[in-house]
Amino acid sequence: MTSHPNNSKHKPRRRAAKQTDPLAADSDSMPPRAIATSLDSIEVVPRTPVTARRGYSHDPRTPDGVNEVELSLLGEEERHAAASDLTLDEEQAYLAQADGKRPMSARDKQAIVLLIILYLIQGFPLGLALGSIPFILREHLSYSELAVFSLSGYPYSLKLFWSPIVDSVFFPSIGRRKSWIIPMQLIIGTTMLLISLRAEQLMNNPGEHLYMLSFAFTSLVFFSATQDIAVDGWALTLLSEENLAYASTCQTIGLNTGYLMSYTVFLALNSEDFANKWGIPRLSLSSYLFFCALMSFAVTLWLFFIKEDKESTTEDISIKAVYVTMWEICKLRHVQILLGVHLLAKIGWQASDAATQLKMVEKGLGREDLAITVLIDFPFEIIGGWLAGKWARGDRPLRAWIYAFWPRLILTLVATLVVYYFPAPPISTGFFVGLVILTIFQSFASTIQFGGMSAFHTRISDPVVGGTYMTLLNTFTNLGGTWPRYFVLKGVDYFSVATCEIRDSDLSVSVKAQECxxxxxxxxxxxxxxxxxxxxxxxxxxxALCIGFGFLTIVLFLIPTARKLQAVPISKWRIYS
Structure with missing residues (x-):
């Protein structure tokens, strides 16, 4: 495996292919539509393929002082002035593309299928590590012990630190992205195969094997995160510029499908009650891991027959230069603000994401009921992912992300109240239907937000260091949902007060017991x-603490800042040579 150094030192600077939408309107001018929407006149702002270079924190072609006002909303005159660099032919071609007259090519359709399958492989280990395994462990462990296992999700949120290596080191004969995707998927399959040999033994007594389980699934998440870096970078060159927004749709469909199979489908089939009710064999964790390993091996074999288009090596930069470039990107004022948005955006519903379903199961919701709920919800997630991709094709990709904030926070409050008033089993049909509706609206809002933000990332990322740029942004997105989880689970136990009440015929003793x-x-x-x-x-x-904090940040920081960020010209997200 070789590293390609930066050989553009004496090369003339590339001219940025600037394209700015002269027809853009205010970000608040179009109201949201929950399920169905007409998007016949999508406005697409193509990405500017400018190479990221170190040593510059702003565009030297812009006048001094622009950084001080770069977060201000652009007015009509500024937008027309920015559009003046377009030739007449370019503007006509752009407007035709924005009107949706250009159909999706067969190459893009094939690329979408490939990306969905690659993201599907990621969903298998993530669904286990972040979904079904904590549910099974909850039957034996406290929330504080679950907090330790939750650390296994951190590699997916810290992949930024090794993404420059994935972007810069590869075998030219195999392909820039396949050089990493193929070995990572082989390792994922092998790791799952090895875990399957001892899975039942580890799960029967998880208290004694907590750290071994945590290490095993942390490794799986680490290899999946490394594969994700390469896939994210490949998406920037697999899809044409006008269809780059569909990269987030591919991730939504593929990742959610794999996550669903490893989470709710596996939980249902692993339940003895479900197996007895339907007269089918119970699916053990060992068998499911073996199935996932075979799927990983099969997709890896298929990749050998797919040719990767060679990317230009004249624009490659060394590993050190990528780290320096990444640091220069982080020094941009609007990038720093965006990273701050990511770290705060998901706190409002963290308690709901981390513990609500666990609490429902504690109060009598069966695994099979949970599985049915999520299975019904799954088609709506796919629809939401597709709508998010279409909605985000204009010059305001964060519009959907903004509009979904209030519904998501309100639904989080509703979910907390549902847990509080959860009825004793058996659950009535009416209550179950209400639970399904709540789940559908929650996941739909979540998917719309995910798709909108992913499309925004794809739009502003530079293809030359695409994997690194995308991973930098996605890292903080994931970290925003990961870093609070440990503290949320710890807090559930910390604020809980439980006693062990021992009664006999003569006396009653109540002993405060944290172990309860x-x-x-x-x-x-x-x-x-x-x-x-x-x-x-x-x-x-x-x-209550999470919802209150979420309300304050939405009003005072998140929504106003997001509206300004999406108005920043694409060229301002790049570092020029």
Missing amino acids: VSEHGKAACAKLGGECVTEQDGYYIVS
């Missing part, structure tokens, strides 16, 4: 002839 927050502690209390009683559930306190 786990199934192991409840079992120990039961052996003493007692019963764990929760006097204060920390879930509601943590949820």
Whole structure:
């Protein structure tokens, strides 16, 4: 494997292919539409393929002082002035493209299928590590112990640190992206195969094997994150410029499908009650891991028959230069603000994402009921991903992300109230239908936000360091949903007050027992002839804190800042030589 150094030192600077939409309107001029929308006149702002170079934190062709006002909304005159660089033919071609007159090519359709399958492979280990395994472990561990296992998701949020290596080091004979995708998928398949050999032993007594389980699934997430860097970079060259927004759609469909299979579908088939009800064999974790390993191997074999278009090596930069470039990108004022938005954006619903479904299962929601709920919701997620891709093709890709904020925060409050008023089993049909509707609206809002932000990332990323630029932005997106989770799960136990009440014929003893927050502690209390009683559930306190913080950040920072960020010209997101 070789690294391609920067050999453009004496090469003339490339001219930026600037294209700016002269017809853009205010970001608030078009109201959101929840399910169906007519998008016959999509405005597409093509990406400016300017190479990122170190040593410059702003465009030398712009006058001094622009950085001070680069977050201001552009007025009509400024937009027409920015559009003056377009020739008549370029403007006509652009307007024809914006009117949707250019159909999607067969090459783009094939690229979409390939990207969906590659993202699907990522969804398998992520669905296990972040979804089904915590559910199974909750039967044996406390929320604090689950917080330790939740750290296995961190590599997906920290892939930024090794993304320059993935972008710069490759075998030219194999391909820039396939040089990483193929070995990572082989390692993922092999790791799953090895875990499957001891899966049942580890899961039968997870308390003693907590750190081994955490290490195993942290490794899986690490290799999946590395594959994701290469796939994100490949998406920038697989798809044509006018269809780059569909990269986020591919990620939404592929990743969600793999996640669904490893999360709710596996949870249902792994349930003994579900297997007995439908008269089918129970699917063990070992068998499912073996199936995922075979799928990973099969897709990897298929990749050998797919030719990767050779990217120009004259624009490649060394690993050190990529790290320096990444640092220069981070020094841009609007990039710093965007990273701050990512770190704060998901706190409002973190308690709901981390613990709501676990609480529902505690209160009597069966695994099979949960699986049915998410299976019904899955088509709406796909529709949401597709609509997000279409909605984000204009010059305001963050519009959908902004409009989905309030519904998502309100639905989080509703979900908390549902947990509080959750009825004793059996659950009535009416309540279950309401639960399904709530799940559909929550996931639809989440998918719209994810698609809009991913499209914005794709639009502003430079293809030359595409994997690094995309990963820099996606890293902070993921980190925004990862870093609070550990503290949320810890907080549930911290704010909970539980006692072990032991009663006999003569007296009643109530002992405060922190262990009562786990199934192991409840079992120990039961052996003493007692019963764990929760006097204060920390879930509601943590949820209230998250929702309150989310409300303040939405009003005071997130939405106003997002509107300004999407008005920043694309050229301002680049570093010029």
